[in-house]
Each structure stands twice: as structure tokens, then as C-alpha cells.
Amino acid sequence: MSTERETSTRNPRPFPYELRTFPVRLVQGKVPDEVARWSEAVALGFYANAPTGAELAKVAALEQVDGRMATGAYLIDAATPAGAWGPEYPVATYAYHRKDLNVGGGTLLPVHQITAVTVRPSHRRRGILRAMISTDLAQAKAAGIPMAALTASEAVIYGRFGFGAATHVCQVEVSSRGGIAFHSPSAAAQGTVEVADVQVVHDLHNEIFARVHAATYGSIGRHEMYRLVASGQGDYSSMEPSKNIRAALHYDAAGEVDGYVTYKPDEAATPPTVKIVDLLAAGEGAYLALWNYLGSLDLIGRVTWDMAPEVDPLEWAMAAKRDYKRTETEDHLWLRILDVPAALAARPYRADGRISIHVADPLGHASGIFRIEVVRGTATVTRCPEDGSVEAELAMGVSELSSMYLGAVTARTLLAAGRLREEKPGTADRFDALLALPVSAHSLTNF
Numbered sequence: 001m002s003t004e005r006e007t008s009t010r011n012p013r014p015f016p017y018e019l020r021t022f023p024v025r026l027v028q029g030k031v032p033d034e035v036a037r038w039s040e041a042v043a044l045g046f047y048a049n050a051p052t053g054a055e056l057a058k059v060a061a062l063e064q065v066d067g068r069m070a071t072g073a074y075l076i077d078a079a080t081p082a083g084a085w086g087p088e089y090p091v092a093t094y095a096y097h098r099k100d101l102n103v104g105g106g107t108l109l110p111v112h113q114i115t116a117v118t119v120r121p122s123h124r125r126r127g128i129l130r131a132m133i134s135t136d137l138a139q140a141k142a143a144g145i146p147m148a149a150l151t152a153s154e155a156v157i158y159g160r161f162g163f164g165a166a167t168h169v170c171q172v173e174v175s176s177r178g179g180i181a182f183h184s185p186s187a188a189a190q191g192t193v194e195v196a197d198v199q200v201v202h203d204l205h206n207e208i209f210a211r212v213h214a215a216t217y218g219s220i221g222r223h224e225m226y227r228l229v230a231s232g233q234g235d236y237s238s239m240e241p242s243k244n245i246r247a248a249l250h251y252d253a254a255g256e257v258d259g260y261v262t263y264k265p266d267e268a269a270t271p272p273t274v275k276i277v278d279l280l281a282a283g284e285g286a287y288l289a290l291w292n293y294l295g296s297l298d299l300i301g302r303v304t305w306d307m308a309p310e311v312d313p314l315e316w317a318m319a320a321k322r323d324y325k326r327t328e329t330e331d332h333l334w335l336r337i338l339d340v341p342a343a344l345a346a347r348p349y350r351a352d353g354r355i356s357i358h359v360a361d362p363l364g365h366a367s368g369i370f371r372i373e374v375v376r377g378t379a380t381v382t383r384c385p386e387d388g389s390v391e392a393e394l395a396m397g398v399s400e401l402s403s404m405y406l407g408a409v410t411a412r413t414l415l416a417a418g419r420l421r422e423e424k425p426g427t428a429d430r431f432d433a434l435l436a437l438p439v440s441a442h443s444l445t446n447f
């Protein structure tokens, strides 16, 4: 059980690596060699094309705006065989930038976003990831950041470092031949939708995302590259604009753009299908109106999206509910509380109450007994002495607390799963009553 988890014993084999951290940026208009080699190592790890020359300079300039910091693990005192990448190439990569997370009640919590984690196949399982993430989380904690986040390539890697799955996204297929019939046609026809150049989406992206982010529980900040990805102007492996992405904008009653969808044909699919690249709806009515537009695409029988929320108003707006098919639900945002009092005090509560919890953290940052007292929806969270004077009523790991933070799972479910322990009967339900919010968290950001 995770509350009994211990820091694993480090492999006694020598660790012939040095971790070096540097900003991703241009120096006198050029990409520094260490950034170029680091990017090539990232591309190796993700089986992607490595951007070079002007493309790499564009990526670095965008990441400079994000304040992205890169870490590489470099071989020290070890020769590399002739012909192989030399020690100036990192054998492992890691990066972070800092944005914020919408934790409800209009609060945006600073968050440390981890990405670009790769370890060269020939250096795997020697503790490099453990060294990089332990060092980095300790530095983020020391810098006063209360929460770390990532999106995981595999679900088995990050729990041991205190991360827990905190939001999910769904892949959906919506049958659209003949249009989507809505229970309330007027609800799906608010404002107007019109076709636009994708460049307009590129230019408006940050403004519209800021509105969506501020209004969406569970939303995490987007990095600068996103406006290019959303508008088909480039991504990490190519800055070549895509020719087959189309855009439609939603205008509110005052004629202001308050949402957009970008989409492209999925050429291999039958029936003829378009795939949503990005959909942001900031204004009331924009979401259904954009789906109404997608449903009206002639010659198209299906629309797919791989970032749909778990609770999707579209499913309930459609007259033929079964024309909305959820084909996959996957964990998306993984959170890792670094500072329990700061994180728990930041989010809103709908019920008042008091509870004491014990949190176990394999890396120590969130360990302890904490008393949570909620009065009129605001929590005061106090670290308690661990001298036996305060008895915790519920014991859990930081991974479990991080999964409950935005409501991805309840304490009752984790109790049934053997992942938390009631020291006092009925406390799991009391904790759930305290944490419950009427909305489901959803993040529209891949990073």
C-alpha cells in the first residue's frame, strides 16, 4: 500500500553522469551548441525529426518566452567509442517551464511543468530519471512552487515520484452525416461561425486561451508553441505550415471572436472524417455552435476529437446520444503536490468541516500530518507536530492526495482500491464531502 512506500534503495553501481541545467534561448540570435545537441537528444528519445537551423532557432525563441530550462545528463570520466555520439551530447534530457493551474474559485496556482523526459536506450535503468526528477522537484520546492505537473507517456513511471493522475481526456467520435441534431437547436445556434485563415487563430490564440484557462477548472497554462500547433503553423519536429488545416471562428452577439476550431481531414478514415486539431470556446454558446458548424460539413460523416472532457455538454445536447461515442478515456494531467498547506488552501470548498490527514511522500516534500479546517469555503491548513499529540484520521500517499486534488477520484474509491487507510471509520466519506465540487476538471493542454 502506498502509505507504506519507502524510498527505493539506490543501485550501488557508480553514477558516471553530471546533470547540467541551462536556459533554452538564443544567444546573439543563435542557438547555443548545448541547446542544439540537447534538442537532438530529445528528438532521439521521442522518435521525432530534430529541428535544425532556422527551425531550431524559432523553437528556441518560443521556449525562451516560456522561460524553459533544460537539463541534460552528461557522461563524465567515461570514453565513448569511436563513431558514437560524444560526451557533449546528453544521454538524458529533462525540461521545465512554469505556468499556472486553475484550481477552482478563480484561483490560478503556480505550477512547475515537467516535459521532454528522455533517457538514451543504452543508459536506461541506471537511475538517471530518478536523479533528474529528484533534483528538480527539490529545487522547485525550494523555490516555493506548490505543485508540479506533467503529462505521462506511460502510467507506471511517475507514481513513485509522488505524481497522481489528476484529469482525464476522452477520444470521441461524433457521427455527423446529415448534421448533428440538437435537443435545443437555438442553444446550438448562438452567435455566428465563419471560416477564417488559420493565421487568425495563431494571432488570437493566446487571448482566447487566457479566457478559457481562467474559466476552466483543471486547465493548465499553455506554452508559446501552442499557438503554432493549434493553427497548424508548426510543432517540435517541423516548422513547415500544414496545408490542410482549416479554421472557423465563433463570434458572440457583439461580433467579438470568443472561440475557434481548427480541423483537418483524417485521410485514412472511413466514413470521411475530420479530426479536431484544437477547439477553444470562451464565450457562452460558442462550444455548441462550433460543433454545430462541424456537423454541417458536407461530405463528412464523422468528427473526432482526442481532447474531449469526461463530462461533455455535447453528448447531452445531441438528440441522438449514441451518435456520440467515447472510444477511449486516458489519464492526462498528472499532478504532484509539493506543498500541502499551500495547495490545499488555494482550492475552494463547498462544505465546511475539519479533518486531519497523514501524507506519506517518498521524496519527503509533502510528508506530515496536516489539519484542514474549512470555514465558509476557505481552508486553513496547518502542519501538526508528529509527536503523538495529533492523530491523523486518514492516511494516504502524496500521489493519492494529488489525484484527489481536482476530483479525479474520491477517497472512498481509493479506500476500496487499497490505496488509503481510514484511521477513523467514515473519514473517507467526510474527506470526499469536503473536497467535492460540482464541476469536473478538464485540461486542454498537452505539454
Ligand SMILES: CC(=O)SCCNC(=O)CCNC(=O)[C@H](O)C(C)(C)COP(=O)(O)OP(=O)(O)OC[C@H]1O[C@@H](n2cnc3c(N)ncnc32)[C@H](O)[C@@H]1OP(=O)(O)O
Pocket: 008, 045, 046, 114, 115, 116, 117, 118, 119, 120, 123, 124, 125, 126, 127, 128, 129, 130, 131, 150, 151, 152, 153, 154, 156, 157, 160
Ligand atoms: C513528462 C514526460 O516527458 S513523459 C515522457 C517520458 N519519456 C519516455 O517515455 C521516453 C522513453 N523512455 C525513457 O526515456 C526512459 O525509459 C524513462 C525516462 C521513462 C525512464 O528513465 P530511466 O533513467 O531508465 O529511469 P530510472 O533508471 O531512473 O528509473 C527510475 C524508476 O522508474 C522505474 N521505471 C522507469 N521507467 C519505467 C517504465 N517504463 N516502466 C516501469 N518502470 C519504470 C525504474 O524501474 C525505477 O524504479 P525504482 O527506482 O523504483 O527502482
